Amino acid sequence: MKTQRASDIAGGCFLCLLGLVTLFAATKIKGGLEERLPPRTLPYVLGATVLIAGAALVFKAWRSTSEGPVIKWPNRVGAKRILVVLVSLALYIALMNPLGMPISTALYIAFSVWYLRRGRHRVLVAVITGVISGVVVLYLFIHFLELSFPVGPLQR
Numbered sequence: 001m002k003t004q005r006a007s008d009i010a011g012g013c014f015l016c017l018l019g020l021v022t023l024f025a026a027t028k029i030k031g032g033l034e035e036r037l038p039p040r041t042l043p044y045v046l047g048a049t050v051l052i053a054g055a056a057l058v059f060k061a062w063r064s065t066s067e068g069p070v071i072k073w074p075n076r077v078g079a080k081r082i083l084v085v086l087v088s089l090a091l092y093i094a095l096m097n098p099l100g101m102p103i104s105t106a107l108y109i110a111f112s113v114w115y116l117r118r119g120r121h122r123v124l125v126a127v128i129t130g131v132i133s134g135v136v137v138l139y140l141f142i143h144f145l146e147l148s149f150p151v152g153p154l155q156r
């Protein structure tokens with residue numbers, strides 16, 4: 001039987017592994033000395049954050065004395081939702097170079113909000129959330145932090 005405690009330990013271990021892989025991959029990113037903030041900075045921060053969060057989840061679950069509730073595996077509808085989310089994430093990554101990070105982020109977030117919250121929010125809320133996300137990515141990561149993400153058609 002799968003319990004919350006076992007799921008937290010397995011999920012935490014996966015997050016630790018993902019954080020380590022991200023940190024390792026970040027060491028392979030080349031950056032020039034003339035850049036104010038090297039391109040590997042964000043992957044280092046994200047990798048370390050994921051690694052620490054995964055370790056904290058494992059530690060918390062390991063120390064827990066209760067097994068927690070029994071976890072049910074997703075039914076057919078749940079499995080379809082997971083598959084659609086994974087395919088949309090793959091499309092987001094594939095479209096990042098041709099469309100640029102701001103536009104692909106806006107599309108991905110708008111679709112995700114619409115799909116995962118269907119019936120609870122209007123399409124307008126999903127579009128507004130996507131546009132705000134794209135603008136934040138453009139100004140925070142590309143203009144303010146000057147990270148070298150693809151800009152796509154928004155290139156000056």
